[in-house]
Amino acid sequence: MTKFHGTGVAIITPFNDDLSVDHHALANLVDFNIKNGTNYIVICGTTGESVTITKQEKQAIIKTIIDANNSRVPLVLGIGGNNTSAVIEEIKATDLSQIDTLLSVSPYYSKPTQEGIYQHFKAISEVSPVDIILYNVPGRTSSNMLPETTLRLANDFKNIIAVKEAGNNVHQYLKLLRDKPDDFLIISGDDDLVLGVVLAGGAGVISVLGQAVPKQFTNMINLGLEGKAKAAYKIHFELMDLTSLIFSENNPAGIKAVLEALNLAKSTVRLPLVEATNELKEKVKIALQKLD
Template identity: 40%
Template sequence: MAIFKGAGVAIVTPMFDNGEVNYDKLGELLEYQIANSTDAIIICGTTGEASTLTHDEHLDVIKYAVDKVAKRVPVIAGTGSNCTETAIYLSVEAEKRGADALLQVTPYYNKATQKGLIRHFTAVAEAVNIPIILYNVPGRTGCNIQPETAVYLAKNVKNIVAIKEASGNIAQVAKLMSLADGCIDLYSGEDGQVVPALSLGGLGVISVLSNIAPKETHDMVMSYLNGDVETSRKIQLKAIPLVDALFCEVNPIPVKTALNIMGMNAGAFRGPMCEMEEANRQKLIQAMKDFGIKCCEE
């Protein structure tokens, strides 16, 4: 059975100006997401600035989200690393803290061959009992999961059940789904390619856009899955300028800025992230307004 269908939010980690995690605000954002039809919470992913959290913070944030969500929707914890042993440690500890599933990014910087990826993901998966979503984002990691590799893992490792595809290469996604023949669940990792991914058999999206437009992102997916392709297509096309603005600087700089503009006080960034360039910030504000999002700060 699928971990979820619909729109899962790759949620930000709100912080105080001194960089400490703002748990009260995280709780508010989680409640906002659930109240607006988000279908899953992805905690401590790229958008959650997981790479700048200490291991203790990382696990504390996961535990807080699990407790706050209280099984209302699945909580999927990002526990990937470029070090296999670190990924195993974070994954085991996240499972102990109640995560429903794990998101495993490809090893970054040192990267890996396809043989190395199989060994890495297999070792992590065998250390836990909960389902795993592979996360393919070569633009950030420099490492691409080839379709054949993803299919091999899904067929040979029982708890590797899905992939978040953020390669941006829709032809590669099509090849993956052709080879998979139903053995792996697909989630779009590109907010601008949700409908194309759904048309290839995808079940949803793991979304940055959902941070600021959760209901619309949910509706885009569920309209398609319920057979209303035209409504889904219209939402997708309407969202494209906003998606472009949300990625005009490195994620999560724009989306965290957007939450602040909405008056939701997601707070500061940890270095090396920094404030948006003013021209890009104004572009973001305009895109938010055009999409119908209320801006409390301009």
């Protein structure tokens, strides 16, 4: 379980100007993160623009990241959706021999009941050959997986080991932290709230911003895990402006603007997303200069 304590990053999918996947930039970004302290990498999550990636591209992305990682850190693969049978088919059809855990989002658009969410993940748990991290992000799914449902799944299925909670709801975090099984991990998906979550007993983060500033972000999380609140909040305050900026238009356009300013990837995104505005790009550059 300790492999998912600390800082995970939801890695972007870099694109060339012609919208093809930039595998060179992707490999460099993986290496940059590992060398600067990132503890694990999430492949093809929301930030990786998974909904506009083809099956063939996804397999190529997985291979690039596995090769660049070279077994240095654990890898988490995003496989989720609102068609339970299709999710199960993808899990069965995917070579997971180099993947440590799945990240599976709560069903979106369909707006199932809590029982529907439970039965969805029950079906996935029963076929998955690797452990599962649940992903609750009601801002994107239009459906909140309540703590009672998360904890029911945590207690009923041993291969459901954690939840990436991204509801931006402090009370919901605290209920999960108070009532969770001892070996179940609460991982923050909210970059702005993560430090408070870690100090309250959370395991860490799956971060968007962390991939651009892995050294600072990982240091903040590690200090939080050690209970060194004052030192951790010093870094949190330094990162606050940049954290707000990357979500001000859309994700991942914001983080791609940061990575472009750092010469790590182009800011190109696929429709229906659009590239960050020039105004945002200028604000990002100023924030990075202040951060040094």
